[in-house]
Amino acid sequence: DTAVSQTPKYLVTQMGNDKSIKCEQNLGHDTMYWYKQDSKKFLKIMFSYNNKELIINETVPNRFSPKSPDKAHLNLHINSLELGDSAVYFCASSQGRRSEQFFGPGTRLTVL
Amino acid sequence: AQSVTQLDSHVSVSEGTPVLLRCNYSSSYSPSLFWYVQHPNKGLQLLLKYTSAATLVKGINGFEAEFKKSETSFHLTKPSAHMSDAAEYFCVVTSTGNQFYFGTGTSLTVIP
Numbered sequence: 001d002t003a004v005s006q007t008p009k010y011l012v013t014q015m016g017n018d019k020s021i022k023c024e025q026n027l028g029h030d031t032m033y034w035y036k037q038d039s040k041k042f043l044k045i046m047f048s049y050n051n052k053e054l055i056i057n058e059t060v061p062n063r064f065s066p067k068s069p070d071k072a073h074l075n076l077h078i079n080s081l082e083l084g085d086s087a088v089y090f091c092a093s094s095q096g097r098r099s100e101q102f103f104g105p106g107t108r109l110t111v112l
Numbered sequence: 113a114q115s116v117t118q119l120d121s122h123v124s125v126s127e128g129t130p131v132l133l134r135c136n137y138s139s140s141y142s143p144s145l146f147w148y149v150q151h152p153n154k155g156l157q158l159l160l161k162y163t164s165a166a167t168l169v170k171g172i173n174g175f176e177a178e179f180k181k182s183e184t185s186f187h188l189t190k191p192s193a194h195m196s197d198a199a200e201y202f203c204v205v206t207s208t209g210n211q212f213y214f215g216t217g218t219s220l221t222v223i224p
Contacts (some may be wrong), residue, residue, distance in 0.1 A: 004155075033212075041150075041200055043214040056211055090155060098144050098163075098206055103155040 003027050004104040006091050012110045013081055021076045021107045023091030031055075032074035033092040033101060034066060043090070049074055050097065078109075086111045114139045116205045118215035126223045131190040133218045135203035138184065145186045146204040146212075147177055156202065162186065173197070198222045 004025045013019055025032065033056075034046040047066040048056035054066070063079040074091060088108050092101040119134040137143060147159040160171025167179040173196075177188045186203060203215040 041217045041219075043202065043217075045211060048211070092156075097211075100146055100158050100161050101212060103148075103157070105155045106153075 004091055004093055004102050006089075006104040006107050008107060009105065010108050010110075012112065014112055015081055015083060017081050018077070018079045019081060019109070020078070021089055021091075021109075023074045023076070023104060025072055025091075025093040025102070025104075027093055027095070027102060029093040029095045029102070030071055031094045031097055032068065032071075033094075034074065034076050035090040035092065037088045037090060037106070039087070047074075047076075048097075055097075081109075081111045083111050085109060114143065114205050114207050114211075114213045116203050116213050116215040118201075118203050118218050120218050121216065122219045122221070124221040124223060125193045127195055128192050131188070131193045131197065131220065133188040133201050133203075133220065135186045135188065135215060136184055137186060137203070137205040139205055139207045141207040143205050143207045145177075145179060146206075147171065147175070147186075147188050148202045148204060150200040150202065150217075152199070159188070159201075193220075193222045195222050195224060 007022045031050045033048045036044050046060050049068040052068045065077045068074045088106045090106050091104040094101045115138045117136045145162040148156040150156045160169045162169045162179045175190050201218045205213050
């Protein structure tokens with residue numbers, strides 16, 4: 001009965017590869033988010049979707065592309081991975097844009 | 113514009129003593145404020161939230177926070193620290209609704 005789930009939990013890959021991270025929420029929320037947390041624990045929002053529509057698209061390299069096939073899913077695809085992409089990526093969801101967000105367990109991406 | 117400042121990057125307390133984690137915010141409109149906790153290698157969990165109701169907000173695990181508009185503060189407190197409280201704590205503000213603004217985090221150490 002996990003509320004927000006992400007797969008995989010760990011991802012180790014070589015520079016230049018393309019990888020995807022999947023996120024699913026079973027809370028019936030209409031808004032989903034992707035965050036990047038660096039080694040100093042700083043959280044930066046990357047994208048947000050509301051009812052499958054992109055509403056937040058922060059300054060992120062266009063190698064990162066979110067896809068929302070339906071309200072319950074928000075996937076993150078990363079092309080041509082670089083060393084600086086190594087971080088923990090969190091998915092979150094909320095009902096409306098001012099409500100509390102529920103976070104997934106995170107995906108630790110390591111680029112070698 | 114909205115922003116949030118966590119005044120201490122690290123706080124150490126002895127087990128059984130009070131905890132105070134400080135947060136100041138800046139918001140052009142009536143804000144919603146949140147505290148999240150992140151235990152090592154885990155996702156973020158909501159501790160408590162303020163959304164313009166009572167100014168003293170009670171959360172999980174014995175934590176409280178008081179919204180003080182005149183001081184633009186939302187400090188987090190707990191009367192007696194437990195070893196399990198050792199974690200990273202994030203203060204968050206949102207107001208116009210499009211985005212959460214995270215503080216840089218406060219790392220709480222509890223000394224036995």
